[in-house]
Amino acid sequence: MRRPALTLRHFSMLFIAFYTLVTLIVGAGVYLFGDDLLRDQMEDRIEAESAYLFVAYERGGVPLLQTVLQARDDRGVNALGYLLVDRDGHRIGGELRTTPPAPGWSEISFTDGNDDLHTARALTHVLSDGSRLTVAVEMAPSEELLHITIGILVSGMLIVLAGGILGTILVTRFMRGRLDSMNRTAHAIIAGDMTQRVPEDGADDEFRQLAVTFNRMLDKNSDLIASLRQVSSGIAHDLRTPISRLRRRLENARNLSEGGQDNTHEIEASIGQTDDILALFASLLRIAEVESGALREYFGPVDLSDTAGLIGEIYTPVAEDCGRELTIAVEPGLSIRGDRELILQALINLLENAFRHTPPGTTVNLRLARHGDKAALTVSDDGPGVPESQLPSLTSRFSRGSRHRASPGYGLGLNSVKAIALAHEADLTIRNGSPGLVVRLDFALI
Numbered sequence: 387m388r389r390p391a392l393t394l395r396h397f398s399m400l401f402i403a404f405y406t407l408v409t410l411i412v413g414a415g416v417y418l419f420g421d422d423l424l425r426d427q428m429e430d431r432i433e434a435e436s437a438y439l440f441v442a443y444e445r446g447g448v449p450l451l452q453t454v455l456q457a458r459d460d461r462g463v464n465a466l467g468y469l470l471v472d473r474d475g476h477r478i479g480g481e482l483r484t485t486p487p488a489p490g491w492s493e494i495s496f497t498d499g500n501d502d503l504h505t506a507r508a509l510t511h512v513l514s515d516g517s518r519l520t521v522a523v524e525m526a527p528s529e530e531l532l533h534i535t536i537g538i539l540v541s542g543m544l545i546v547l548a549g550g551i552l553g554t555i556l557v558t559r560f561m562r563g564r565l566d567s568m569n570r571t572a573h574a575i576i577a578g579d580m581t582q583r584v585p586e587d588g589a590d591d592e593f594r595q596l597a598v599t600f601n602r603m604l605d606k607n608s609d610l611i612a613s614l615r616q617v618s619s620g621i622a623h624d625l626r627t628p629i630s631r632l633r634r635r636l637e638n639a640r641n642l643s644e645g646g647q648d649n650t651h652e653i654e655a656s657i658g659q660t661d662d663i664l665a666l667f668a669s670l671l672r673i674a675e676v677e678s679g680a681l682r683e684y685f686g687p688v689d690l691s692d693t694a695g696l697i698g699e700i701y702t703p704v705a706e707d708c709g710r711e712l713t714i715a716v717e718p719g720l721s722i723r724g725d726r727e728l729i730l731q732a733l734i735n736l737l738e739n740a741f742r743h744t745p746p747g748t749t750v751n752l753r754l755a756r757h758g759d760k761a762a763l764t765v766s767d768d769g770p771g772v773p774e775s776q777l778p779s780l781t782s783r784f785s786r787g788s789r790h791r792a793s794p795g796y797g798l799g800l801n802s803v804k805a806i807a808l809a810h811e812a813d814l815t816i817r818n819g820s821p822g823l824v825v826r827l828d829f830a831l832i
Contacts (some may be wrong), residue, residue, distance in 0.1 A: 744769030
């Protein structure tokens with residue numbers, strides 16, 4: 387069976403019950419401690435008084451003891467009560483009105499002049515002649531302490547209850563207000579308004595931190611939804627042309643086959659176009675795999691200097707073949723944590739992107755240098771660059787500049803670089819270099 391959920395009201399009731407219990411425990415502890423302390427003080431007074439009276443008895447016997455008791459009763463010394471009885475139990479001294487108690491410590495009841503009944507702590511000693519001496523102290527202070535403690539406990543519980551109820555109302559109102567704003571945002575998003583966000587106003591408390599985290603999650607979801615829509619639109623747009631061409635080639639191959647002519651060329655061209663389509667989906671799957679972060683558990687130390695130098699050596703003749711010049715400046719000894727194959731793929735995409743979208747005679751630069759605790763990997767060129775309005779969308783899937791629509795490719799190169807940068811927690815910067823385009827990746831050094 388499911389346990390009932392704890393609401394704010396339940397938490398408040400538990401809070402009140404807890405502090406009420408604590409108040410009771412503390413009050414009981416104070417009373418017990420104070421009562422023991424008062425009893426100890428009373429018993430110390432009784433023992434001291436009894437010792438003094440023993441001395442009087444030893445000096446003058448019962449007559450002197452009677453005289454001392456009478457004098458002390460007349461003066462009301464120390465608010466003590468005395469009772470002296472003979473061996474037969476008859477009063478022979480003291481004014482304490484009570485039944486003679488048994489020897490030792492006891493709690494007795496006595497009456498005052500108004501016949502009101504009181505309680506006292508008493509100590510009775512048997513003297514050498516068989517008579518018994520009782521010294522008692524009224525327990526009114528202990529009873530008064532009990533009354534005061536009960537009063538404090540009742541007042542404390544009332545204050546706790548009042549404060550708890552008031553606190554419950556205020557806390558519940560505050561928490562519900564903050565939670566209601568989140569609920570309204572969530573319902574608006576469920577209804578399709580992805581622009582809604584939780585207000586982040588107020589103090590920098592846990593609710594604001596939760597709102598910030600919640601909004602970051604919503605931003606991420608919005609980006610994913612936008613990316614999904616872009617992928618769907620991009621696939622529909624960019625695959626329409628190659629699939630149409632593939633269909634026409636297959637029709638030509640069928641017509642040639644029906645006419646008894648050689649259709650090998652058309653079949654091979656169709657296979658080539660099919661491979662291009664499969665390569666597109668492979669690229670999309672690869673980007674999705676990198677973006678998922680599943681490859682991070684396989685990351686290890688990567689010599690970034692060696693990797694950049696290797697790519698530079700490989701692509702120097704490629705640049706010459708396509709009429710460009712590649713310059714290389716790599717600072718040695720720079721290592722990062724990551725995946726070497728992914729770094730190689732990012733560099734290949736950046737260099738091929740520079741070769742593809744610049745005119746012959748362009749100089750492409752590959753640079754790697756230390757900047758503080760970062761390794762800055764830069765690919766730049768002195769080509770025409772990109773309009774400023776198009777810079778933010780260059781890393782989107784299927785994004786190609788307006789002047790490069792007719793060029794080969796599907797616009798996934800920089801999007802793949804962005805995914806690889808995110809997987810390595812690197813900062814990706816794309817800007818115009820006046821002239822040309824500058825793409826920079828800043829990796830954390832190890």
